[in-house]
Amino acid sequence: MKMSDRRKDLRPREKLQARGAEALSDYELLMAIIGSGTQYADVTKLAREVQKLLKEKGSELAYKDLLSVKSLGPAKATNIMAGFELWRRQFEVSERPIIDSLEKAVEQLSDIRDKKQEYFVCLTLDGANRLIAKRIITIGTLTASLVHPREVFAEAISDRAASIIVAHNHPSGTLTASSADSEVTQRLEEAGVVLGIKLVDHLIVSSSGHLSIL
Numbered sequence: 001m002k003m004s005d006r007r008k009d010l011r012p013r014e015k016l017q018a019r020g021a022e023a024l025s026d027y028e029l030l031m032a033i034i035g036s037g038t039q040y041a042d043v044t045k046l047a048r049e050v051q052k053l054l055k056e057k058g059s060e061l062a063y064k065d066l067l068s069v070k071s072l073g074p075a076k077a078t079n080i081m082a083g084f085e086l087w088r089r090q091f092e093v094s095e096r097p098i099i100d101s102l103e104k105a106v107e108q109l110s111d112i113r114d115k116k117q118e119y120f121v122c123l124t125l126d127g128a129n130r131l132i133a134k135r136i137i138t139i140g141t142l143t144a145s146l147v148h149p150r151e152v153f154a155e156a157i158s159d160r161a162a163s164i165i166v167a168h169n170h171p172s173g174t175l176t177a178s179s180a181d182s183e184v185t186q187r188l189e190e191a192g193v194v195l196g197i198k199l200v201d202h203l204i205v206s207s208s209g210h211l212s213i214l
Contacts, residue, residue: 002042002044004042012024012028012029012031012032013032015028016032026051026054027047027048027051028047030047030050030051031043031044031047033079033080033083034046034047034050034072034076034079034080035076035079037071038071038073040070040071041070041071041072046069046071046072046076049069049070049072050066050069050072050080053065053066053068053069059088061081061084062081062160063077063078063081066080066081085127089127089128096130096131096132097130097131098128098129098130098131099123099125099129099130099131099165100129102201102203102210102212105123105165105167105201105203106203106205106210108123108131108134109121109167109169109203109205109210112167112168112169112205113169113205113206113207114169114207115169115171116171117139117140117171118139118140118168118169118170118171119136119138119139119168119169120136120137120138120139120147120166120167120168121134121135121136121137121166121167121168122134122135122137122152122155122156122164122165122166122167123164123165123166123167124155124156124159124161124163124164125161125162125163125164125165125200126160126161126162127162129163132159132161133155133159135155137151137152137166138151147184147188149187149188149191152164152166152188152191153191153192153195153197156195156197157195157197161197162197162198163192163197163198163199163200164192164197164198164199164200165199165200165201165202165203166188166199166201166202166203167202167203167204167205168181168203168204168205169204169205169206170204170205170206171206172206173206173207173208174206174208175204175206175208175209175210175211176211177204177211177213181202181204181213182213184202185199185202185213185214188202189214199214200214201213201214202214
């Protein structure tokens with residue numbers, strides 16, 4: 001049934017206004033979010049296709065998935081993804097910590113403070129600064145050739161990360177950035193600009209404290 005064939009009081013927007021959002025089915029809520037159809041597809045058809053994607057992808061639904069729906073278009077796909085992401089950020093219960101300060105980033109690095117070798121790790125973050133993953137990139141002496149942007153950003157791209165924080169420990173206990181530290185930081189910062197994944201900080205940690213290079 002097309003939207004125009006429905007009684008006006010049973011159309012999603014009017015129904016929501018009269019009875020509240022809780023009175024709408026998932027399908028009707030999707031129609032309300034999409035708003036209107038196109039010259040090629042009625043909103044009822046678009047909502048059915050999006051509902052199929054949601055059942056298939058769940059929380060992994062991505063913008064490119066929505067673009068696979070014929071006639072949905074970038075504008076409507078953007079509206080849907082923006083609405084879903086806002087809901088996740090505000091109300092979804094998650095065990096992933098939000099890393100929005102230097103102190104919170106340092107909390108994630110306690111395990112490498114006292115290592116006898118240099119550990120270079122990467123924290124990938126989503127658009128809400130929520131931790132996606134923490135990974136060891138290399139173990140050994142830090143050099144620009146050893147810590148290559150390719151290895152650092154490979155998993156960040158897979159994670160669809162919005163930004164990263166990198167860190168390494170100084171077994172000597174010193175908190176002075178070496179020329180190699182600075183060179184690695186510069187290369188990663190430049191690569192991040194190209195890839196659209198921001199390098200938020202490069203931290204040095206040791207048993208005596210921590211230092212931010214950026």
